[in-house]
Amino acid sequence: MSKSAAASLVETDQQKIARLERRLEREEAARIKAEALLEEKSQALSVANRELAAFAGALEERIHQRTAELTRERERAVSLAREDLLTGIANRRYHATYLEEAIAQALATGKRLSVFLLNIDNFKSINDTMGHAVGDAVLCAVASRLAACPSIDHAARLGGDEFALVAGDIDEDMAADALALALLDTLRPPIAVDDRMLDVTASIGYALLPDHASTPENLQRFAGMALDHAKGHGRSQMQAFNDKLRTEVEERRGLASELPQALTCGDILPWFQPIVDTISGKVVGLEALARWRHPLRGMLPPSLFIPLAEEKNLMEPLFRAMLKRSCQLAAPLVLSGKISYVSLNASPSQFRTSGLAATVQAVLAETGFPASALVIEITEELVMSNLRTAFRELSQLAKRGVRLALDDFGTGYSNIASLRKLPIDWLKLDRSLLTHVERQPVDQAIVRAVLQMAKGLGVEVIAEGIEVKAQADWLTATGCCRQQGYYYSKPQPFELLMPLFSQRDLVERADQSAAR
Numbered sequence: 359m360s361k362s363a364a365a366s367l368v369e370t371d372q373q374k375i376a377r378l379e380r381r382l383e384r385e386e387a388a389r390i391k392a393e394a395l396l397e398e399k400s401q402a403l404s405v406a407n408r409e410l411a412a413f414a415g416a417l418e419e420r421i422h423q424r425t426a427e428l429t430r431e432r433e434r435a436v437s438l439a440r441e442d443l444l445t446g447i448a449n450r451r452y453h454a455t456y457l458e459e460a461i462a463q464a465l466a467t468g469k470r471l472s473v474f475l476l477n478i479d480n481f482k483s484i485n486d487t488m489g490h491a492v493g494d495a496v497l498c499a500v501a502s503r504l505a506a507c508p509s510i511d512h513a514a515r516l517g518g519d520e521f522a523l524v525a526g527d528i529d530e531d532m533a534a535d536a537l538a539l540a541l542l543d544t545l546r547p548p549i550a551v552d553d554r555m556l557d558v559t560a561s562i563g564y565a566l567l568p569d570h571a572s573t574p575e576n577l578q579r580f581a582g583m584a585l586d587h588a589k590g591h592g593r594s595q596m597q598a599f600n601d602k603l604r605t606e607v608e609e610r611r612g613l614a615s616e617l618p619q620a621l622t623c624g625d626i627l628p629w630f631q632p633i634v635d636t637i638s639g640k641v642v643g644l645e646a647l648a649r650w651r652h653p654l655r656g657m658l659p660p661s662l663f664i665p666l667a668e669e670k671n672l673m674e675p676l677f678r679a680m681l682k683r684s685c686q687l688a689a690p691l692v693l694s695g696k697i698s699y700v701s702l703n704a705s706p707s708q709f710r711t712s713g714l715a716a717t718v719q720a721v722l723a724e725t726g727f728p729a730s731a732l733v734i735e736i737t738e739e740l741v742m743s744n745l746r747t748a749f750r751e752l753s754q755l756a757k758r759g760v761r762l763a764l765d766d767f768g769t770g771y772s773n774i775a776s777l778r779k780l781p782i783d784w785l786k787l788d789r790s791l792l793t794h795v796e797r798q799p800v801d802q803a804i805v806r807a808v809l810q811m812a813k814g815l816g817v818e819v820i821a822e823g824i825e826v827k828a829q830a831d832w833l834t835a836t837g838c839c840r841q842q843g844y845y846y847s848k849p850q851p852f853e854l855l856m857p858l859f860s861q862r863d864l865v866e867r868a869d870q871s872a873a874r
Contacts, residue, residue, distance in 0.1 A: 442515040444494060445501035453514035453522050457574045460512070460524055464567055471567040472534045474523040474541065475581040476504070479559045479593040481519035483706065487747065488554075495551045496558055503544045509537050522578070528566065538562050538596040559594040561585060570599050583607035590665045613658075614666045621675050625651045626663075628684045629849040632858055633701075633820060633842045636834045641858055643699045643733070644691075645842065646684040647849045648676065664705075673705040678717055685727035687852045692731040696859050701733035701763060708751075715754035722758075729759035735786065737765050749780060756781035763820070767808065778815065785812050787838070789823025796828040802836075809837055 440452035448456065457473065464471040478484075478500060485493040497519065504521055505513040512524040523541065528534050541562060548555040563584025571577045580599040586607050588597035597603070620626055628646035635642045650658040667676045681702055688700040708714040714734075722729055734755060736748070752762055763784035787808065795801045812819045821833050824843030833841060847858065 442501070445498050445515050447501045447505050448512060448514035450514065450516045453512070453516065454574065456512050456514075457522075457524060457577070460526065461567060461572070461574055461577070464526060465572065469526060470528045470569070471577075472525045472528045472537065472564050473567070473577045473581045474525070474538060474562055474564040475516075475578070475585045476521045476523065476541065476560050476562045477585060477589060478519040479561055479589075480706075484556070484558075488551075492551050492554075492556075496549055496556065499549045499551075500545060500558065500560070504541060507541060507544055509540070522581075534564060534566060535596070535598065538564055538598075542594055542596060561588040561593070561595045561597075563588050563597045563599065565599040580604070586610065589669075610662075610666065613652075613663060614670060616652075617663060617666055617670065617672060620650055620652070621672065621679060624679070624683075625653075626676055626679055627651060628680050628687065628702075629851055630684075630688075630700075630855055631842055631849040632847050632855065633840060634846050636830065636839045636841055641697060642840070643697055643701060644688060644855070645701045645735070645849075646680060646688075647703075648680055649849075668705065668707055671707065673707045674713060674717065677702070677705060677708060677714075678721060681718065681721045682725060685721060685725040685732070688731075689725065689727050691859070692728065699731045699733050699761065701735050703735045703765065706737075714751045715758070718755060718760060719758060722760075730761065733761045733763050733784070735763045735765040752781055765822075782815075782817055784818045784820055784840075786820045786822050789843075792821055792823055792829055792833070796832040802832075805833070805838070806836060 440448060442449040460471060463469075478496065481493065481496070484496055497515070500519075501513065501515055501521065504510065504523060507513075507523075509525055510523050511526050514522045516522050525534075525537055528537070542560060545558055545560050549558050550556075563581050563586070565571060565577050565580035565584060567577060570580050583603055584597040584599040584607075587603055587610075588595040590610065591597075626648055629649050630644040630646055632641040633643040633645060634640070648660045648664065650663050652658050664673075664676075667673050684700050684702055688697065691697045692700070704714055708717070718732070718734065721727075722732065736752070755762060761783040762781060763786055764780075764782050765786045766788040767785040785808065787805065791801050791804055793801075795805060809819055818840060819838050820840040820842065821829075821838050822842050824830050824833070824841045824845045826845060829843075830841060830845055833839075847855075
């Protein structure tokens with residue numbers, strides 16, 4: 359082989375080796391690149407896995423949170439369906455469910471059950487005079503106290519100031535009575551609202567299972583009848599349902615539905631009771647007292663319809679009708695000098711609406727009756743529970759010449775310092791002080807003190823409820839010479855009073871009648 363051929367062959371091998379090395383280098387570079395890419399992808403996948411794991415954890419946490427939120431919302435929805443939003447005790451809807459289940463269980467086990475309904479006395483006055491925020495605070499305090507009563511299984515607010523309570527294992531009527539009184543007692547301590555201490559009372563009625571009824575509807579209806587009866591007899595009263603009550607309540611509700619028409623038709627009219635000067639023996643004034651001329655039941659006393667008028671917000675039209683007719687009837691006697699005045703009772707509701715002075719002014723203008731011959735009687739309780747409004751209204755009446763009398767004086771409400779600020783012309787001694795005043799030293803001392811105080815205040819005193827000669831004589835001797843009561847005359851229609859004005863001495867006539 360020639361040198362050139364051999365060199366050529368060597369060169370070719372070298373080229374092959376060089377090509378092989380370059381290929382190997384390329385493959386190595388490709389491998390390194392592939393490994394780098396694989397590492398990069400692996401790292402990216404690792405990051406993605408971590409991110410996915412974090413996302414999955416976050417998603418799981420969110421699902422857990424949302425599940426908890428839904429659980430709370432569900433529990434809240436159930437709570438809202440059962441609880442009164444203001445007070446937190448059971449609401450009307452849940453009370454109906456509870457009562458139905460409680461009755462079914464009591465009937466199945468042969469146990470008795472009591473259902474109580476309770477209203478706060480004069481709650482509307484609290485809202486009207488102090489505001490709804492104070493009223494809401496009172497409702498919450500009452501609800502809390504009732505629910506905390508250990509003998510009560512269930513307490514609910516049905517709406518407004520009406521509460522329902524259920525108690526089981528009532529063995530006898532006396533136990534139910536005792537529980538009702540205990541419920542009233544829980545409300546006796548004053549309720550603190552802001553910087554005020556409020557005396558709050560309530561009335562309560564109840565019905566028993568199975569004694570009175572065995573269905574939720576009838577138990578509540580009968581408890582409501584008992585409550586209506588309790589409310590008609592004053593503050594802080596308790597009443598159990600009975601068959602006699604059913605008749606009375608149904609009659610009362612019938613009267614309530616008829617009262618607006620009676621006012622429209624003029625069937626609410628004044629009867630008059632004379633006020634006598636025991637020194638001269640003459641009638642000096644007349645007190646107008648409302649009567650209802652009912653087409654079926656005859657003449658009804660005010661105790662049967664005045665509470666209904668208060669409940670139905672009819673006192674303003676009733677007072678206006680009474681005032682107008684009283685002024686029309688009494689005007690000839692006043693103008694002829696036979697009497698000095700006619701008096702009329704005002705209602706607490708008229709002070710809540712601040713309309714008393716405007717009503718009186720309008721009627722005086724319409725009838726032409728002299729303002730100085732009109733006396734408006736108000737109670738101690740009315741004045742002391744609404745002192746600011748009372749002072750404003752009474753001052754307006756006094757500026758117009760109307761005279762004012764504080765009725766039922768001595769029943770325990772008066773604050774003498776406040777009394778001095780009011781434009782009062784007369785005090786009317788409550789009959790409870792005078793029932794046996796001629797032989798009761800304590801009552802005598804109280805009456806003498808009132809007479810002395812009245813003299814210092816420059817006001818006159820009238821004794822009401824005089825029924826026997828001994829009362830009249832003692833009072834006259836003590837210096838209380840303005841008197842009224844059955845001893846002299848019962849309330850009568852105006853036309854039957856006329857003979858009294860021809861009597862020379864009404865005291866002598868009363869003495870002669872008593873002697874017979």
